[in-house]
Amino acid sequence: MKTIFETSIPGRPGVWPDEPHKRAQDMLPAELLRGKKPDLPELSELDVVRHFTALSRLNFGVDTHFYPLGSCTMKYNPKHLEHVAALPGFTDLHPLAAQLKGAGQYTQGALEVMYELERLLCEITGMAAYTLHPMAGAHGELTGAMIIAAYHKKQGNQKTKVICPDSAHGTNPSSAAIAGFDVVNIESRDGIIDPAALAEVLDDETAALMMTCPNTLGLFEDHLQEIVAMLREKDALLYYDGANMNAIMGKLKVGDAGFDVVHLNLHKTFGTPHGAGGPGSGPVGVCEKLTPFLPISRVVKLEDGRYFLDYNHPDSIGYMAPFYGNFGVALKAYAYILRLGREGLIRVSEHAVLAANYLRKKLEHVLEIPFNRVCMHEFVASAVQQAEKGVRAVDIAKALLDKGHHAPTIYFPLIVKECLMVEPTETESRETLDLFVDDLVDILERADNYPEAVTGAPITMPVGRLDETKAARDMAVTWDLARELDEKQAQKPAPAADDA
Amino acid sequence: MSHIPEELSYTKTHEWVRTNGGEVLVGITDFAQEQLGDLTFVELPEVGDVLDAGFEMGSVESVKAASELYSPVSGEVVAVNELLESEPGLVNEDPYGDGWMVRIKMSTEPEGLLSADDYQALTEA
Amino acid sequence: MPYIPHTPEQVRDMLEVIGVASMDDLFADIPAELRPASFDLEPGLSEMEVCRRLETMAAKNRTNLTSFLGAGFYDHHIPKAIDPLAGRGEFATAYTPYQPEASQGTLQAVFEYQTAICRLLDMDAANASVYDGGSAMFEAMMMAVRSTKRTKLVVSEGLSPIYRIMLGSYTSNLNLELVTVPHAQGTTDIAGLIKAVDSDCAGVVVQNPNFFGTVHDFSELFAHAKAQKALSLMSVYPVLQSVLKTPGQMGADIAVAEGQSLGLPLSFGGPYLGVMSCTKKLLRQMPGRIAGRAVDAEGRTGYVLTLQAREQHIRRAKATSNICSNQALCALRALIHICLLGPEGLTRTAELSMERARYAARRLTAIPGVELLNDAPFGNEFAVTLPKSGYQVIDRLIAHDVVPGFPLGRYYHGLENGLLLACTEKHSFEDIGILAERIQGACQ
Incomplete structure (x- = not known):
């Protein structure tokens, strides 16, 4: 499809506001002006609508396809949440209005939403307090790691390192590093954390262990209680990566289980669509002793029932967001929790786990499942057997696209070769799950008999497999750089025949 | 089976070393390039940089992997293979030849380098 | 349960396929002593009730004020497409x-x-x-x-x-x-x-x-x-x-x-x-x-x-x-947004915002005791010093549904009387006139 820059017609009127009385050059000296208007597309509203509608049709989304992308919780997000988040009483609210004396009365509804959501998240996870400021999961990790650093600093502890299991998502070590920690990796055993391996590296300099539970293999960490005790002994904190919260609502309150810091991904568990990569929201909850370090501001409810923003926390790590986080996302999560309620959230986790185990059982005869036991909301299969015949996990993934299913996660976790990480979620019907199984079985049969039919996939998508190596070498990251490259290549003399 | 020339020395971090008087030529091994896949980017030190043995001197990237480069010896960088900036694929095509990376003038005798046999054992471990 | 599609029969079948007797068996890995003692949430609400509750909360916010708040975050028109x-x-x-x-x-x-x-x-x-x-x-x-x-x-x-x-x-x-x-x-x-x-x-x-x-x-x-x-x-x-x-x-x-x-x-x-x-x-x-x-x-x-x-x-x-x-x-x-407006639409938006800011600056500086903080060129936002604290003036005007801007004293010591005002194409000249009159009243 042509880029929008190629469809631009110079002079075509767009959705213009009225003509101003003064032009820029009448208002500012020339040396402060750009001189030439930016070279941006000139299109009618219809041109724009057609272009983006056409682009949208090149995408898979949960609304259009089954999307069993492991660790991402691609569940269906009810549409009324969009209505709620689009209420002008929320969208038109300037964030600074809440910070003006006397204007707090004009933002009471928004502050109430934040206060109430924090309260609900505390109850769901057993934490003492939450901040909604982190704007994504990784941002929550960074916030959590900074809270851990601030706590140890305040305690006078000399803590330099954070331990991450090898099954951890790559953001864990990377967030810990930005919070100033050295990262120590430990190897898993039987797919979960091995207390013996932990004991080897755990020492007085250990600030925290970052854990995902259930972990990225979809397995519950069986040694959790032992690990909690080991950490407590060294005044090391236990961090909970909430990527997999969808598995345990009502079944485990992480605060009660001994976790000190937790981040949640509202966009995974609590009803917000992923938006092709964002915006998300990654609230962080802490146990009582860590509350002084939460980012500011914090929402407080006064005795008279009014809400206000409290900035008076001298030990706070400061501002993680310009304001109060991705409020629009938090709104949807709040409405989602209200809608489902106690029983609903428990059912979400039960059915998420049910669906994952159902698929695991249906597929265990055709794919290797390295840690084949009752899993939580997802499981990891491996295409090692198929790889011996030249059909790799990536090939199976691409063949699934041709069948009309989004592929499972295949680049992660790093500890399983040729992994296919499958998370069906609670919102998919049994019919969809069965269809997925039938289609996957069919692909695996073809992988046995006609491997090239699988390695050549996809054939029904707008494009086939793209040359990522060439793309990384070319670095054509804008249309202008792409054109520059094309011109350069057009000027190059054609290679002589004997070079070819 | 990756190619491991007899006459070169190696590091545990998969660099090869060709000694020539007081200078060494350094690149990454055939095994390393196979593991990484088609390289998309090679970051090298600058001529004049002074390196300590074992310290990071650059990095290589492919689409799905990245790896640091470590200096096998202590000394000063006297040349880098500037072609790799535009043609990182040379490392895949000819790791011990056109894909060389840096030339270093040694300040001390090299220590702890592996022989071809030792390196082969390492890659098979 | 909303959004969970399985019928009770299907759940039974699926449990059978898995080889467990009950839903609870799927959570056997979580030790009994770690199970929550409470999970104290309200029962779920209907879609209608959720919408009603959030609509009520949204109504507690006042957004129909005439506001000159900017400070890096601006209220421009958003094309409906x-x-x-x-x-x-x-x-x-x-x-x-x-x-x-x-x-x-x-x-x-x-x-x-x-x-x-x-x-x-x-x-x-x-x-x-x-x-x-x-x-x-x-x-x-x-x-x-x-x-x-x-x-x-x-x-x-x-x-x-x-x-x-x-x-x-x-x-x-x-x-x-x-x-x-x-x-x-x-x-x-x-x-x-x-x-x-x-x-x-x-x-x-x-x-x-x-x-x-x-x-x-x-x-x-x-x-x-x-x-x-x-x-x-x-x-x-x-x-x-x-x-x-x-x-x-x-x-x-x-x-x-x-x-x-x-x-x-x-x-x-x-x-x-x-x-x-x-x-x-x-x-x-x-x-x-x-x-x-x-x-x-x-x-x-x-x-x-x-x-x-x-x-x-x-x-x-x-x-x-x-x-x-x-x-x-x-x-x-x-x-x-960029494509809908194009170069001319974006330029006009900037210019409309800037010309309104100039009109506001002219009207405000006509008020005794109100001066521009400096005479440097500005875009669609400018700072003035008032004869009173910024907070005080804001307090007075908010009571009349006007938010005149952002108090510079919040972040800059010595600028307690400073007020930062932003205009966009959404402000009419009448809005600005009302702002000037109100500020004049508050400064007296």
Whole structure:
């Protein structure tokens, strides 16, 4: 499809506001002006609508396809949440209005939403307090790691390192590093954390262990209680990566289980669509002793029932967001929790786990499942057997696209070769799950008999497999750089025949 | 089976070393390039940089992997293979030849380098 | 249960396939002593009840005020075509485009967004966005630190105080030195910045227009920084960038922005959009997701996430940043906004906002005791000093449904009587007249 820059017609009127009385050059000296208007597309509203509608049709989304992308919780997000988040009483609210004396009365509804959501998240996870400021999961990790650093600093502890299991998502070590920690990796055993391996590296300099539970293999960490005790002994904190919260609502309150810091991904568990990569929201909850370090501001409810923003926390790590986080996302999560309620959230986790185990059982005869036991909301299969015949996990993934299913996660976790990480979620019907199984079985049969039919996939998508190596070498990251490259290549003399 | 020339020395971090008087030529091994896949980017030190043995001197990237480069010896960088900036694929095509990376003038005798046999054992471990 | 499709019979069948007797058996791994003692939430509400409750809460907020609040976050008109396009499920319910063949819509849009941002700012490359303007500036600083291998950053006090607090928080564990160069009566002290940028400096950080609304040309500062091998980092306001001298023209190495003014509602602070762009030379240092053009085996053009080896899922602790998601849907809104308005529409928006600000400045300075903070050129926002504290005047006017602006005293000592006012094309001349009358009344 042509880029929008190629469809631009110079002079075509767009959705213009009225003509101003003064032009820029009448208002500012020339040396402060750009001189030439930016070279941006000139299109009618219809041109724009057609272009983006056409682009949208090149995408898979949960609304259009089954999307069993492991660790991402691609569940269906009810549409009324969009209505709620689009209420002008929320969208038109300037964030600074809440910070003006006397204007707090004009933002009471928004502050109430934040206060109430924090309260609900505390109850769901057993934490003492939450901040909604982190704007994504990784941002929550960074916030959590900074809270851990601030706590140890305040305690006078000399803590330099954070331990991450090898099954951890790559953001864990990377967030810990930005919070100033050295990262120590430990190897898993039987797919979960091995207390013996932990004991080897755990020492007085250990600030925290970052854990995902259930972990990225979809397995519950069986040694959790032992690990909690080991950490407590060294005044090391236990961090909970909430990527997999969808598995345990009502079944485990992480605060009660001994976790000190937790981040949640509202966009995974609590009803917000992923938006092709964002915006998300990654609230962080802490146990009582860590509350002084939460980012500011914090929402407080006064005795008279009014809400206000409290900035008076001298030990706070400061501002993680310009304001109060991705409020629009938090709104949807709040409405989602209200809608489902106690029983609903428990059912979400039960059915998420049910669906994952159902698929695991249906597929265990055709794919290797390295840690084949009752899993939580997802499981990891491996295409090692198929790889011996030249059909790799990536090939199976691409063949699934041709069948009309989004592929499972295949680049992660790093500890399983040729992994296919499958998370069906609670919102998919049994019919969809069965269809997925039938289609996957069919692909695996073809992988046995006609491997090239699988390695050549996809054939029904707008494009086939793209040359990522060439793309990384070319670095054509804008249309202008792409054109520059094309011109350069057009000027190059054609290679002589004997070079070819 | 990756190619491991007899006459070169190696590091545990998969660099090869060709000694020539007081200078060494350094690149990454055939095994390393196979593991990484088609390289998309090679970051090298600058001529004049002074390196300590074992310290990071650059990095290589492919689409799905990245790896640091470590200096096998202590000394000063006297040349880098500037072609790799535009043609990182040379490392895949000819790791011990056109894909060389840096030339270093040694300040001390090299220590702890592996022989071809030792390196082969390492890659098979 | 809503949104869970299985019938009781299906659940029974599925449990049988799994080989367990009950749902509870699936959770046998979680020890009994770890099971929650309570899970004290209300029962679920119907869709109607949820909507009603949230509508009631929304109604507790007052949004029909005449407001001149800006301070980096502006109330511009949002074309109505954006919501239905960006709201399409194909965009909104997709994930990060890990399977490019099934994500060409997102990827091409990101590629187009990157191109549009580069053209607006005259930069070579842009990423597919970070969280907001403040975190974008933090990432820009880290780029400067990595690429110069220096640790000192010189920051103008004209950079939004909100961002300066964020930078202080983010860098608190990183052994970096942040040197702040004070503003000069609301203008950016270019001479002071030049003096502070030396050969130990990783980068210099400025904002245009600065927090007080004044417009600058930083070409000389950036040339000086370049001579010191320091990088020039600039935060801009995208709407005004359709008329103002660009970061590229001034020689900036990295330009960032809060992208909210490009078609995103104020929404009480987020979700917003961290715009981030740089020179080609720095592209590999840029964090976050970047789309690049690619080609398939049949020669068809497509787009992929490229340069992923910089990122956390490969580099882990050594990644350029921990950032993993982006604000793709917000970036899409910004792109659609830019395309709907085009160069003329964006320019008009900037000019309408600026001419209203000029009218407001004229009306306000006609009030005895009210003066402009400085006589520097400004865009659509300017600061005045009042005969009374900013907070006091705001308090008085809010009672009359007018929010006259932002009290500078909140972040700047000595400017307790300062008021920062922003205008956009949404303000009528009548609104501004009422504002002037009210301020006059409050100042008497």
